[in-house]
Every structure is written in structure tokens, then in C-alpha cells.
Amino acid sequence: MTTPVIIFIHGFGSNGYGSKAQAMREYCQQHSIPYSAPSLSHIPDLALQTLRELIEQLQRVSGERSLCLMGSSLGGFYAQVLALEYALPVVLINPSMHAGRSLRRALGTAINYYDDSPYQWRESYVDMLDKLEPSYPLSFSKEQCWLLAQTGDELLDYREAVKALPQAKHTIEPGGDHGFQGFASHIPEIVSFFRYAITST
Incomplete structure (x- = not known):
């Protein structure tokens, strides 16, 4: 059975040891799945x-067909940009589709969730996100992209993601929140999705 190599991309102000990244890390460690969740610059x-x-x-080490991406919130925005660029399977969790617009409201002092340290979120960073935004709708297939969203997300409107990813696999759960309640219960199916994606292309 082909084993996926998974990269998890965290959201705004978060890090590679947030709750979802850590839940994914623990599962991958238990099942000997190569996994990386880098803590990224803001x-x-x-x-x-x-x-x-x-x-x-990782592509040089593991082969181009094994690599898979997943991302949450801003990490979901980055993940879709990179999935388009490298033609990789991707799982998006309450993703930001218009990250520049969404994060304009965060201009000024922001907080890093890892240690509560402050940093400056600048207009120039919003401009960077605006330039990265792909042209929607995207043509990801059900085999390449899985959207996981909850209608109770208090920061992002899940309907934007549904509209932007019309051909992707959709799991839209009522209620929940931006952190995606019950994420860990989906991990085995996420890994199965990735296994199928890398063997069917």
C-alpha cells in the first residue's frame, strides 16, 4: 500500500503544534506515516x-506522487495555492478563500498563539496575500481536493469555499466553529483520501 507524505499548514498566528497539527502528528506517528507541520513566518x-x-x-526524497497537503484557515489558502502549483492532493479545513480581504481586519498588533508574543501584521502582508489569490472557481476534482467546513465558523463564511470549489469533495457540518470541532475523528478518512489520491493519479 502506498504511503502518503503529508504536510500540514497551520493558520494565522498559529504554529506547527496547534491542536489540529498535533492530532495529525500523533496519528501519523502511530501509523508510521511521514508527516511535517512546519511553524511558518507570519x-x-x-x-x-x-x-x-x-x-x-520531500518530492526529491519520496517521489512526486506521494506528497499531500492539508491546511487550516490561512493554511488552507496556502495549501490550495501550492496544490495548484505542484498538482498535489489537498484537504482544506475551514479554509480562507480570500485571505487578503479576511486578514485586513487584523492589521496592527497580532498575537502568536504559541507564546502570546505580539507581532505586527502590516498592509504589505495583506498585499502579498491579494497577489497570491487564485482565480475562482477552481477546477479541483473530488479525487484531488476535499473541503471540510463547519457552518458555525465565526471567522469565515463556509459558503465562499463551497462556491470556489464546486467540483471538490465537500463535507459541510452544521454548527462547529473556526477551529473545526471534532477534527480528530476525520483523520483516518483523511489518510484514506490521500492514499486513494496518490494511487489513482
Whole structure:
């Protein structure tokens, strides 16, 4: 059975040890699945540079067909950009579809959730996100992209993601929140989705 190599991309102000990243890490460790969840710069261009270098390194080691992406919130935005660029399967969890617009409201001092340290979220960073935004709707198929969203997301409107990803696999749960309640229960199916995606292409 082909084993996926999974990269998890965290959201705004978060890190590679957030609750979803850690739940995924623990599952992958238990099942000997190669996994990476880098803690990224808050500067979008630097975050994307780190992710591109990681993707290209892992592709050289593991082969292009094994690599899979998943991302939450802003990480979901990055994940779809990179999935388009590298033609990779992707799972998006309450993703931001218009990250520049959404994060304009965060301009000023923001807080890193890892240690509550402050940093400056600048207009130039919003401009970077605006330039990255793909042209929607995207043509991801049900075999390449799985959207996981909850209608109770208090920060992002799940309907934007549904509209932007019309051909993707959709799991839309009522209620919940931006953190995606009950995420861990979906992990075995996420891994199965990735296994199928890398063997069917």
C-alpha cells in the first residue's frame, strides 16, 4: 500500500503544534506515516518560500506522487495555492478563500498563539496575500481536493469555499466553529483520501 507524505499548514498566528497539527502528528506517528507541520513566518512570502522548499525537498526524497497537503484557515489558502502549483492532493479545513480581504481586519498588533508574543501584521502582508489569490472557481476534482467546513465558523463564511470549489469533495457540518470541532475523528478518512489520491493519479 502506498504511503502518503503529508504536510500540514497551520493558520494565522498559529504554529506547527496547534491542536489540529498535533492530532495529525500523533496519528501519523502511530501509523508510521511521514508527516511535517512546519511553524511558518507570519510574512506570507517567507511562509510560501519555506513551504515550496519543503515540498521540493520531500518530492526529491519520496517521489512526486506521494506528497499531500492539508491546511487550516490561512493554511488552507496556502495549501490550495501550492496544490495548484505542484498538482498535489489537498484537504482544506475551514479554509480562507480570500485571505487578503479576511486578514485586513487584523492589521496592527497580532498575537502568536504559541507564546502570546505580539507581532505586527502590516498592509504589505495583506498585499502579498491579494497577489497570491487564485482565480475562482477552481477546477479541483473530488479525487484531488476535499473541503471540510463547519457552518458555525465565526471567522469565515463556509459558503465562499463551497462556491470556489464546486467540483471538490465537500463535507459541510452544521454548527462547529473556526477551529473545526471534532477534527480528530476525520483523520483516518483523511489518510484514506490521500492514499486513494496518490494511487489513482
